[in-house]
Amino acid sequence: NAGVTQxxxxxILKIGQSxxxxxxxxxxxxYMYWYRQDPGMGxxxxxxxxxxxxxxxxxxxxxxxxxxxxxxDFPLRLELAAPSQTSVYFCASSYGPTGELFFGExxxxxxx
Amino acid sequence: xxxxxxxxxxxxxxxxDSAVIKCTYSDSASNYFPWYKxxxxxxxxxxxxxxxxxxxxxxxxxxxxLNKTAKHFSLHITETQPEDSAVYFCAANRGGSQGNLIxxxxxxxxxxx
Numbered sequence: 219n220a221g222v223t224q225x226x227x228x229x230i231l232k233i234g235q236s237x238x239x240x241x242x243x244x245x246x247x248x249y250m251y252w253y254r255q256d257p258g259m260g261x262x263x264x265x266x267x268x269x270x271x272x273x274x275x276x277x278x279x280x281x282x283x284x285x286x287x288x289x290x291d292f293p294l295r296l297e298l299a300a301p302s303q304t305s306v307y308f309c310a311s312s313y314g315p316t317g318e319l320f321f322g323e324x325x326x327x328x329x330x
Numbered sequence: 331x332x333x334x335x336x337x338x339x340x341x342x343x344x345x346x347d348s349a350v351i352k353c354t355y356s357d358s359a360s361n362y363f364p365w366y367k368x369x370x371x372x373x374x375x376x377x378x379x380x381x382x383x384x385x386x387x388x389x390x391x392x393x394x395x396l397n398k399t400a401k402h403f404s405l406h407i408t409e410t411q412p413e414d415s416a417v418y419f420c421a422a423n424r425g426g427s428q429g430n431l432i433x434x435x436x437x438x439x440x441x442x443x
Contacts, residue, residue: 251430258339258435258436259435260336260419260433260434260435260436261374261419261433262433263430263431263432266430276430277432308373308374315423315430316361316362316381316423318364318376318379319364319366319374319376319431321373321374321375322373323372323373324373
């Protein structure tokens with residue numbers, strides 16, 4: 219049981235490039251989330267999903283897109299990367315809306 | 331919009347002392363309040379949570395109290411140890427049972443041996 223797995227762990231992007239952060243969970247959780255963590259700012263919700271085929275915006279969705287074609291996978295797409303998207307990104311999943319969040323190890327993204 | 335305020339932002343204590351971290355929330359519909367611990371370079375992990383139908387919950391050296399009237403909740407760590415050093419985040423769910431979490435900005439706890 220691997221839990222939540224996200225890749226890559228580190229990535230450097232140039233301004234204007236695009237990339238996808240991958241996230242997979244093997245706990246059969248319906249709820250999945252993408253957070254970004256900036257120094258001293260806590261965790262901000264980018265997008266979340268309550269089940270396959272359903273996604274919704276969080277607090278800071280601009281510049282990102284998601285899809286949820288299966289229960290296991292929840293990739294995050296960055297289009298036209300900007301320096302403001304330099305951050306650590308965490309994928310997470312939970313059994314229900316008010317249950318423990320299981321986080322992936324994080325992906326450190328730098329946009330230069 | 332909904333908000334969670336967390337204080338202090340940094341806290342330094344001697345080993346064996348107690349540590350208290352406080353949070354306030356704005357959404358009166360919030361009914362779930364978890365606390366996460368994040369060690370340096372690691373992922374956040376749940377350490378304790380409380381729901382609005384109880385006022386206090388304990389788990390060994392960790393306790394959380396909730397005052398729904400005042401909209402604040404606190405984390406208490408007793409007999410602190412160096413391995414308690416980490417960043418602690420409080421959170422509250424948005425808009426009731428189906429809402430996702432709003433996190434505080436975190437408290438960096440340092441426990442000096």
